[in-house]
Amino acid sequence: MQLTDSFAVTGVSGSLIGILLAILSMAAVYYFYRNIYPPQSNWVRIFLRTSRLIVLVIISIQVAMLAVRFVTSSERRKVIGILVDASESMDQYDEVPFKDMLLEIEKLSTSVGKKHNVKSYLFDTALKDFNPTSKATGQLTNISNSMREFERETRDELVSSLIIFTDGRANQGEAPEIFSKNYPFPVHVIGVGENESILDIGISSILTAPIAFMEDTIIVRIGIASRGFGGSSTELRLYDGDSLLKVRNVILPNDGFLNEEVIYLVLSEEGEHLIKVKLMPLEGEETDKNNARMTSVNVLSKKKDVLLLSGAPSADYVFMKNLLKNEEDIVLTAAVQSIKGKWYQSESPALNTEYDVLIFIGYPSDNSSDSDIQKLIANIESTQASLFYVEGSSVNYNKLNKFSGFLPALLKSNVASHRYEEVKLRLSETGKYHPFTRQSEYATETVNLWDALPPGYVSSVVIEPKSDSVILLSDETGNMNADGGKPIYLVSEKGGQKSAMLMVTGSYTFDMLLRGIGNYSGTWGKTLLQGINWLSIHDAPSRISVKTDKQLYSQGEKVKFYAVVYDEYYEPMENIEIQVNLTKDSNPSEEYQFNIVNFSSGRYSGEYLSKSPGRYKYKVVAEKGEINLGEYSGEFRVEEYSPEFALLGRNESVLVNIAKNTGGTYTPYELFEPDSIKFEEGTYRKRSKAEFSVWNDERLMLILLILLAGEWILRKRGGLL
Structure with missing residues (x-):
């Protein structure tokens, strides 16, 4: 032509x-x-x-x-796109060798290219140049992002249609069956992999509390999936590090179902424990790479001393008190302020006693005495106790700001009365993984549980987050901060001291309403207890604070580093050069270095792609010019489990929906013929x-x-x- x-x-x-x-x-x-x-x-x-x-x-x-x-x-030819999934799971299907499939796709590209402009790519989490000699090594699959990138790459051209070769095992990003609903051109999906005949078992999830206390009972919940082994049995083993703790015979579920095994543990040693569960392989199983999962538990040596103060009687106070007093690992002191500035309890609370966590609900109020406030400030300064403020209509913001040095934000209000508005809570990206708000090892499940909560009531007071604070929850207005919306739940770590602010009132209704409609999830109570556990752990003061978003990662996940460097007055410093030196236990001589950069008012961030399993140690060095400001050391782990092997086989329902949503066709690879897809032919004129x-x-x-x-x-x- x-x-x-x-x-x-x-x-x-x-x-x-x-x-x-x-x-x-x-x-x-x-x-x-x-x-x-x-x-x-x-x-x-x-x-x-x-x-x-x-x-x-x-x-x-x-x-x-x-x-x-x-x-x-x-005059130009219309574009035909070809995307080929190059993640690890694509190399597990014996009937479709990956290298042979690439050669067939290259022939398809040559044939279609006679009448169209063909653009071919490989993908895992993003697009890559097509190479017929490439191997399937991607550790995660993000179909939606790859489709989005192709659309961006061809934005100045007229696309006839897109062909995707994949098994549909998307394990990162937006669900492709939802993303594809608004896709601008037809997608023809070629389903790769076995469907009914594959035999496989695996651990789908492992969940336990991230923080526990010595001699307390720890509940470990383990999700088990199988295909082709329904009704069979195998051993489930649980390890603490390399030590075998439990062995249990489990019955495997039928295809499409999950079994949950619950194991109770008591860990008697303080420190971080690496909990590993493993299903023993069965004969004929496709792969055993998905038979083991890991999680970590930080075991503390003593119970938490908590002081709960409320500026006035309220349902939130009653809810919080009942929640905490039933916890065996919490020693609770609770008191409510009276109108005359005294306490309703027969004995005034001991404000000079050392506590791990102080919780204020609408406190201090108009009736709170200056002497009580000064005692509490002196107590926090001397003991490094954590402060947790929960919004309440009785609060006096001017008095609360006397505690501003210990809180993650400043509150500005010139009105005596309190005005509240109903808002829908939204979890931030950090909130999906933070010990305060995490509900599941899967970020999507955590988000779904938070989305199920009813609206809350937020004060009209102006909230100014500090530079070292982290926003876990916001409202959905999307008009105030980088995560979107007004900050509602904030936490901070500074100089070894932690703090939190919850700017929503009436939280007792979260549990009450959900119980009433039969949809109780325990999300709110669990969040508060996890938060108090997190607040009760006191790190030694340091000029450098470095955290990873999690302690345990799957292969292919990004390890996100967050750092703050403080001056002698514990104010965040900008324009600091921060270098991360990373080593792996199995190969300590090989060091990987990268810098983390300033992204907001003295806060720094960086990423590392976790490629292989093992224990990683990092040393962070902060410098300004030739001056060394200090170092910080930590570690994280990458488990052997890869999401690519969660359950092998073709995810046909996802593939069919992508094709249906876009007006394309779905064809199993074994039935695919290059001539079976009808492409819109012709040319178009590109005017400029x-x-x-x-x-x-x-x-x-x-x-x-x-x-x-x-x-x-x-x-x-x-x-x-």
Whole structure:
């Protein structure tokens, strides 16, 4: 097919003035160069007249600012996109060897390319250049992001359709069956992998409390899935590090179902414990790479001393008190402020006693005495206790701001009364993984549990988060901070001291309403207890604070580092060079280095892609110029489990929905024939408008200089004036 291009001038600006000036220039040259003294040869006279005319015309063009507008039109073939899933799971299907599939796809590309412009890519979490000799090594699969990137790559072209070769095992990003609903062109899906015949068992999830106490009972919940082994049995083993703690015989579920095994543990040693569960392999199983999962538990040595103060009687106070007093690992002291500034309890709470966590609900109030406030401030300063403020209508914000040095935000209010508005809570990206708000090892499940909560009531007070604070929850207005919406749940770590603020009132209704409609999840109570556990752990004060978003990662996950460097007054410092030196226990001689950069008011962040399992140690060095500001050390782990092997096989329901949503077709790979897909043929014309500013062309200036230089040389040699 012969493609054609065209070009057309659509307009000229400054042409009238340019023509008039050019005519005047011609007249001037003729008049002044009629006679030349002393007389010169013919070619000199011609050169002088011509060069001066050209110079004057160029000057006329520049004065008139002459510009030409034109349109180009090129005939192009429509685009056919081919995306090939290159994640690890794609190399597990014996009936479809990955290298053979790439060769077939290369032939398809050549065939389709006779009438279309074919753009072929490999993908896992993002698009990569197509290479028929590539291997399937991607550790995660993000189908939605790959489709989005292809759309972005072809935004200036007309796409006929997209072909995707995948098993549909998306384990990162937006669900493709939802993302594809608004996709702009047809997607033809070729389903790769076995469907019914595959035999496999695996651990789908492991969940336990991230923080526990010595001698307390720890509940470990284990999700087990299987395909083709329903009703069979195998051993489930649980390890603490390398020590085998429990062995249990489990019955495997039927296809499409999950079994949950619950194991109770008591850990008697303080510190972090790595809990691993493993299903013993069965004969005929496709792979055992999904038979083991890990999680971590931080075991503390003593119970938590908690002081709960409320500025007035409230349902939130009753809910919090009942929640905490039933916890065996909490020693609770609770009191409510009376109208006269005293306490309703027969004995006033001991405000000078050392506590791990202080919880204020609408406290301090108008009735709170300055002496009590000063005692509490002195207590926090001397003991490094954590402060947890929960919004309540009885609070006096001016008095609360006396505790501003211990809180993650400042509150600004010039009104005596409190005005509340109903808002829907939204979990931030950090909140999906933070010990305070995490509900599941799966971020999507955590988000779903939070989305199920009813709206809360948030004060109209202005909230100014500090630079070292982290926002876990916000409302859905999306108009106040980087995560979107007004900050509702904030936490902070500074100088070894932790704090939290919950700016929603009436939280007792979260549990009550959900119980009433039979949808009780325990999300709110669990969040508060996890938060108090987190607040009760006190790290040694340090000028450098470095955290990873989690302690345990799957292969292919990004490890996110967050750091704050403080000056001598514990204020965040900007323009600091922070380097991370990372080593793996199995190969300590090999070191990986990268910098984390400032992203907001003295807060720094960076990422590392976890490629292989093992225990990683990091040392963070902070410098300003040649001055070393200190170091910080920590560690994280990457488990052997890869999401790519959660359950092998073709996820046919996802693939069918992608095709259906976009107006494409679905075909299993074993039935696929290159000629079976009908593509929209033909060409289209790509039009583009442009403007050429003649007056601003550097080449004209070069011609001008050359002509003036030539004229000057001739005049010098000929003795001309």
